Amino acid sequence: MTGIRIDSPRLILPTLVFLGTVSTAVGSLGAPLLPTIARLDGVSLAASQWALTITLLAGAVASPVLGKLADGSHRRAVIVGALAIVAAGCVLAALPFGFGWLLVGRAMQGIGLGLVPLAIAAARDALPPAKAGPGIALLGVTTAAGLGIGYPIAGVVTQFFGLAAAFWLGAVITAIAAIGVLVILPDSPARPATKLDLVGAVLLAVAIAGLLLVCAEGPQWGWASTALVVTAVLAIVASVLWVLWELRVASPLVNVRLLVHPSVLAADVMVVLVGAGIYPLLSLVVRYVQTPTDAGYGFDYPAAIAGLMLVPYSLASFFASRVVQRLIARVSLEVLVVASSVVLIGSMVVFLTARGSLIPLLIAMALAGFGIGAIFAVNPAQLHQGVPAHETASANSFYQVLRYIGYSLGSALSATLLVATIPTGGSVPTEGGYSAAAWFGIAALVVAVVAGTLLSRHSARRRAIGVREEQIAAEESLAG
Template sequence: MTHTTNDQPARRVSGAVVPVLAFAGIVVAVMQTLLVPVIKDLPQLLDTAPSNATWVLTSTLLSGAVATPIMGRLGDLYGKRRMLIVSISLMVVGALVSALTSTLLPMIAGRTLQGFAMGAIPLGIGLMRDMLPREKLGSAMALMSSSIGVGGGLALPLAALVAQHADWHALFYGAAGLGVLSIALTLLVVPESPMRAEGSFDVLGAIGLSAGLVLFLLPITKGSDWGWTSGTTLGMFGAAAVVLVLWGVYELRSKAPLVDLRTTARPAVLFTNLASIMVGVSFYVVSLVLPQLLQLPKATGYGLGQSMVVAGLLVAPLGLTMMVTAPVYARLSAKYGPKVTLILGMLIIAIGYGAGLGLMSAAWQSLVISVVLGAGIGLAYSSLPALIVGAVPASETGAANGLNTLMRSIGTSVSSAVIGMVLANTAQNVGGVAIPTMHGFRVSFLIATGAVAIGLLMALFLPKPDRAPRLRASSEEEAALERAEEVLRGFRGRVLDAEGAPVARAKVTLIDRRGRQAGATLSEPDGSYLLAVPSEGAYVLAARAVGHGPLASAATHSGEERAVDVDLALPGESVSA
């Protein structure tokens, strides 16, 4: 039997929950962007070879890819807030380790721990789903999803400023400070979600997925160093395929899998994840190309000769525009559905890269490209969690969004490897230094446009918008009616408080005579709930909600094809913070 809640005191959901969770996402982005201004100097700073210095970035990527789905699943099982705090705590420890060293191995260890912060994004989205009313959920998830871009956009010029005028270790102290602030705010403002998934943690599945991802991502990130046709690169890709296939077979047979592959195979989830990879590719290309173009000296004939800080400021609108699009997305999604906003976002990205091919001759043009691409990527990123949330059960939100975040990470990894290879192969040697060419930049933009076209195709295959989450208050009664038609044999009714007012988002759990969970749901905004029963017999309906006492009510179903009406009146309990 699954446990449905922890013993944390019930609290009202404060209006500060969304900004606090979004701030956690921004902290993650800062951690990722931290070293961008000093990438070229890392070999000298760490007194090591350039091929070794790249492990400082690769280690964070790998640990982030592994941690994202695992933290999502642990959150579903043991509490999303708890795992959010664990993720950011590991990042703080990692940042402090990196801040205190100038040697390679401790730096890699610190950066590996920092990668665990990536789990904060799906955990934050899961917490929002569990706590927020439907009408606020769309814009909240959009803000959380785009916080990666927002944080990256803001961190780039700030990190450049610190790197130019202070000891580079100050970057890590800053990240640790932001992490501590995020943990403190989360503890103060964000209540734990009462939602829990069934089952136990799939340790073997976690090991299998971790091994498969490392074997897949390592040759992608190191292929240019090892050689794309070398035995090591091809051997790792082959091993990754074998491990991931075996992992998939094991997961399908597991009673409590790390990732429910049957859910993942649903068209709404599958095509969203495939589109996510392409959005990840397109997001990273602009981050790689524009700063280099802006900083190249004018003597090259095409470089724009800007300082590191000015280049960061000109690219910063990419993240800021993503933040501005979150409320715009909520309005568009409420009217047309997240599928339409994803398609619109992809089209805007395509326009941005297409226009970018002819807008590379002045610094102000980079600003235009950043704003247009930021708007498109913001709309696309905001749509992804809404599509996932609408296609999976509430108990799988963390794991499903973790997998979706992983798909975006795979997109950025592939993008980094491919664009790095393109720029290296098209570079010209000037005084023994390889300098990227305008041809390389244009080819990179064409690759991004191609990725967006593939993503657009995937988005068109998504099921009709009515399969996506209903984020409008006006559709709630319609949703309840649809569910009532779907389930005939079961229990239905309303969850009410001590005064008879409806209680929204109360967790209602159906327990059979053996004490096992037979079903669970969340009440609608009008308090209504509906649960199917597997067979006739005696059951217990247990209800819990933030700010109310728990209730257990005995109920019997005769097994006929009808729903038995059972209203659940929650006893009063202290609703103070």
């Protein structure tokens, strides 16, 4: 140990896993606490939704910026700085300053959602080759596991100690993660100084913010409202301008040319479809079990018990990462993703057909956790097949942005389906709303299976062509 540094390679992966889990868990604090936030701050449930929306917005915007900064030689400093912002956001949200300041705090907490790609890039650099693959797969599922951990802990702490206690706890564990990174994570390899593409960052931020606002606020604003249409057009224009700019600039925020590589394209397309298809299940189950029984369905569980419904999801996602590592040597990455998507369809089918009792709901959550854990364990490996080492963080960060877009799209559309079934003068959707949301999830996942199958065949053909070209080159070299 030199100063406050601990030179222990064995502690690197646990530190990175803790970092990824904490950042995702803190970012998810808003979801199970929305009813409590609405009650304590005197706002509507629709307004309280901003405590989640603004976190996703901040995370989506921060992800590519942090990724680009971390592609240089100051990755550890970037991670610690981001964690400091997250911890400060937790403190701000815990203090009794009102709803507006709570939203500011939640936005600061959203910065942490961009840290998992940085952890993956750090693992690729710091771990021995034999351990890098399994380590990266494990880090890939921390986003799923963090949700499964954050929901129940937030529910229990809030029920017994109050809303502020949940955010104080978030500040403490974030500070612990920052200390761990500071003293254990080694310096990243020396690389040329990274120049931040500010124009690209602004254009991408506008595009992401516009798209996520459309997804998140569509049910409240109205899908045909002027505000929504203008926001959607602005997002589309900003997206086009961003792509054109990134193709021209010398040091782009994201190397968009890499996005057409078959393995990168497969990972990016699948994460949007899978995110849209399965993410709503988490909130659907939590909301369903809290519904009063006089609605004709539901279990009337308190928030603490409802949050525990995600424990099987979290445990299964970690288990899936271990199973996937044993299969990667025998099965192609694309086939694993497609098979995992089929498991996700099974989880939605269970929710659709057997949600009237507790055990099937737990089974549905376990299947969802296994499927999403397997996909998130495989996707980073797919990305790394087509991305140079020095662009790992930025490529993973853009992948993370697409994940949040998928989450927001699925969450918004499922919420719209639920709200559409609320009777006039009522406040609780009919059970048919949950069936409609489940059918939407199944449809998105079926599209994911079809897209994954087609992309898998395309990727296999590209690899076969590449191998043949190498053989021809070798033969010509020998002949010469």
